[in-house]
Amino acid sequence: MIVIGYSDNPDCERALEWAASEARRHGELLRVVSATGMPTFADAGAGVMIDRQVIEDGAREMAEAGAARAVELGVQNVESYAALGNPAEILVEAADGARALVLGTRGRGPVLSALLGSVAYAVAAHAPCPVVVVREGAVSVGADHPIVVGTDESDPSQRALAMAAAVAAERGAPLHCVSVWADPAATIAAASFVDGAALMNAGEHVRDAVTKDLEARAAELRTTHPELRVTTAVLEGDPASCLAAEAARVGASMLAIGTRGRGGFRGMMLGSVSHGVLHAAKCPVAIVR
Structure with a gap:
């Protein structure tokens, strides 16, 4: 199984392509994870009510969109998973039994785009499998390259x-x-x-x-x-x-x-x-x- 932390911004597309390629090559499951931190009142702004259900629905839709994109990339066995909480903990738990956990380079807002920052460092330092970080704009070379x-x-x-x-x-x-x-x-x-x-x-x-x-x-x-x-x-x-x-x-x-x-x-x-x-x-x- 390959696990990827996913959001819908362009920073994550290259990472999804890499993860999909690995899943296709091995004929294995690709798990697309949307790990969302619950916004605080400070994040939302004064007078703004935080609707947990809206956040949960958004996270689920994000994961499903990533899974649909993986199918477009030719992956036959795909599942989506969404959760609210500490993004690093969610990703590490979702990667239990995985061959690799794939992250993009950065994210925006409360939805994790596998940002190259504190969350990514925490995941890489504690994941139960190798963590592959794919930079935005990473040059695509053949799998037979060194x-x-x-x-x-x-x-x-x-x-x-x-x-x-x-x-x-x-x-x-x-x-x-x-x-x-x-x-x-x-x-x-x-x-x-x-x-x-x-x-x-x-x-x-x-x-x-x-x-x-x-x-x-x-x-x-x-x-x-x-x-x-x-x-x-x-x-x-x-x-x-x-x-x-x-x-x-x-x-x-x-x-x-x-x-x-x-x-x-x-x-x-x-x-x-x-x-x-x-x-x-x-x-x-x-x-x-």
Whole structure:
């Protein structure tokens, strides 16, 4: 099952197209969800009565419109679901048992358009499945274009690698594994008090260690997935910027990264790399916990 948070503004159309394509490819259910926060009196304005039934009807009609659009896009098995409450909680609950939860980039008003903001961050940090964020205006490339995955030694990163490998194998697409390292000299505020040769040696050690680890993971993938075309890249710099730029360079159809979600729904946070990638990448981004 694929789940998508939906509203009727243009920002969500690209995400719906992506979700519909995935559902068609696998012949699976597409659940279209309208997750609506109940407006407050402050939102409505002084003297305006809030009719819960009107809000519920609007949410239901929104979900049904999204489902109808999915049918137009060729999805055979579609259902709609609408609910009032905390949008992040609604989407996370609706994604129970899903293969992926798809979000657009931003929304307006009380109806969630899977906005790239606090709700999207909360969903990505707490969803029971990978969350795929599809930017408005994302370039549509063939499914056989590379799947790019950011890798490091963390458990979420390894789950992202496994997910990316599975998607690449299913699509017959290349898998491009990327690790990013930072020069120790760039992270030492008092670098002038540290021996320059020692810093250079430390940087080379970090680069070599990252390269060795990445090549070992790639070799393992080539053994377990002999059908996969696996390539690697080791880059130096800011992880989010490097990953987004590399995904653009190779024409990626998706960029997968791992993240550690923490806190409750009202204090949910993504790591700085995940946050940066969501804003910088032009292709769909899969967030894996």
